[in-house]
Amino acid sequence: MGLPYRFLIRPSLRFIDSEKAHNLTINILTKMAENRPAQKILSSIYGTPNLPITVFGKLFRHPLGLAAGFDKSAQAIGAWPALGFSWVEYGGVTRYPQEGNAKPRMFRSNKDNALINRMGFNNPGAQKIRDTLTQRQIAGKWPNVPIAANIGRSKTVDNDRAPNDYAETFGLLYDFADIFVLNVSSPNTPGLRALQEDDHIRDVVRSCKSVRDRRSGLKPILLKFSPDLPRDDLLSCAGAALSAGVDGFIASNTTISRPPPNSTSSRNFYAEQGGLSGRPLHDKSIQMIGDLYDSIGGKVPIVGCGGIDSTETAWNAIRNGSSLIQLYSAMVFQGPSVVKSITKGLKSKIDNSGFTDLQEAVGYSRA
Numbered sequence: 001m002g003l004p005y006r007f008l009i010r011p012s013l014r015f016i017d018s019e020k021a022h023n024l025t026i027n028i029l030t031k032m033a034e035n036r037p038a039q040k041i042l043s044s045i046y047g048t049p050n051l052p053i054t055v056f057g058k059l060f061r062h063p064l065g066l067a068a069g070f071d072k073s074a075q076a077i078g079a080w081p082a083l084g085f086s087w088v089e090y091g092g093v094t095r096y097p098q099e100g101n102a103k104p105r106m107f108r109s110n111k112d113n114a115l116i117n118r119m120g121f122n123n124p125g126a127q128k129i130r131d132t133l134t135q136r137q138i139a140g141k142w143p144n145v146p147i148a149a150n151i152g153r154s155k156t157v158d159n160d161r162a163p164n165d166y167a168e169t170f171g172l173l174y175d176f177a178d179i180f181v182l183n184v185s186s187p188n189t190p191g192l193r194a195l196q197e198d199d200h201i202r203d204v205v206r207s208c209k210s211v212r213d214r215r216s217g218l219k220p221i222l223l224k225f226s227p228d229l230p231r232d233d234l235l236s237c238a239g240a241a242l243s244a245g246v247d248g249f250i251a252s253n254t255t256i257s258r259p260p261p262n263s264t265s266s267r268n269f270y271a272e273q274g275g276l277s278g279r280p281l282h283d284k285s286i287q288m289i290g291d292l293y294d295s296i297g298g299k300v301p302i303v304g305c306g307g308i309d310s311t312e313t314a315w316n317a318i319r320n321g322s323s324l325i326q327l328y329s330a331m332v333f334q335g336p337s338v339v340k341s342i343t344k345g346l347k348s349k350i351d352n353s354g355f356t357d358l359q360e361a362v363g364y365s366r367a
């Protein structure tokens with residue numbers, strides 16, 4: 001764990017409400033992101049090794065990116081590469097501004113290395129985020145790493161009108177990301193996860209593709225799944241999305257299921273409603289990555305996400321079929337140095353295991 005985080009930031013964050021701690025972190029990072037000397041200092045502490053891989057036709061310096069939900073309004077996108085991430089997913093963004101659910105809506109259990117959130121897509125809306133990102137581009141402060149945008153359905157829009165809602169946000173953000181993620185898997189927007197049904201998913205993917213057909217660049221469109229989807233439904237939805245022309249998958253979002261609690265404090269924590277992330281999600285997300293990899297046979301890349309908090313968990317995701325990986329919860333529990341420790345660990349695994357590069361390790365356990 002990095003010294004600045006361990007001694008200065010984490011002790012103060014422990015004692016305040018999870019969402020306030022989160023907002024404080026984002027505000028500090030936003031200031032740092034605008035300041036080149038501060039970025040240099042961060043890079044010298046948190047710099048990560050190169051472990052290159054080309055995915056979606058793009059070169060990633062190493063596979064580990066920041067998962068959606070941390071930087072919902074794309075406020076701090078300049079800071080994340082300085083903390084070692086090789087790519088960044090901002091959002092969830094919805095077409096219309098949303099307050100999200102009532103607070104408190106984010107909970108953490110240090111004992112379980114887990115978070116529960118029921119944020120409900122709080123965000124300033126696609127137009128406002130586009131304005132923020134336009135300013136960043138004009139100021140010449142666009143980060144030099146692949147950027148992904150996570151798109152959710154507006155709460156006030158029903159599923160029949162969802163294809164249009166996603167497509168409008170997609171169109172507004174098209175010039176402000178390299179990769180797009182259709183999030184049909186958050187448990188905190190009523191009815192959203194029903195979009196993982198085959199016909200719905202085809203319509204959502206096709207309507208975004210028809211916007212893309214009118215623009216340049218053929219930017220990849222990924223689909224992010226819920227870990228609560230039964231295996232048969234997952235594979236059927238993946239097949240439908242592939243037939244509609246999707247370019248990749250993310251497994252997975254947070255889960256509404258809960259492990260058996262092993263203490264009173266865990267029992268109280270797990271009783272909170274919302275999506276669970278972090279260590280208890282890992283095994284389920286690995287199972288999904290493996291199932292998807294076996295079924296789609298390398299047709300499109302998979303991004304692994306869920307409880308990645310160490311070299312071993314990251315390696316697990318890669319050898320079961322992930323070309324790229326992401327984390328959220330581990331940033332909360334371990335701070336930014338987790339990015340460096342995971343990537344250094346992955347590099348020595350590759351160097352010591354006889355693989356010529358990372359690409360060769362993707363899915364090797366499934367062969």
Ligand SMILES: Cc1cc2nc3c(=O)[nH]c(=O)nc-3n(C[C@H](O)[C@H](O)[C@H](O)COP(=O)(O)O)c2cc1C
Pocket residue numbers: 067068069070091092093106115116117119121150183186224252253254277278279281305306307308326327328329330
């Ligand atoms: C507070 C919070 C907010 C999140 N918001 C989003 C979101 O807007 N869109 C999305 O696709 N996933 C969202 N996620 C899910 C994460 O991107 C990720 O899929 C999940 O946390 C599992 O990864 P982890 O175990 O490394 O945290 C959110 C997670 C948390 C904890």
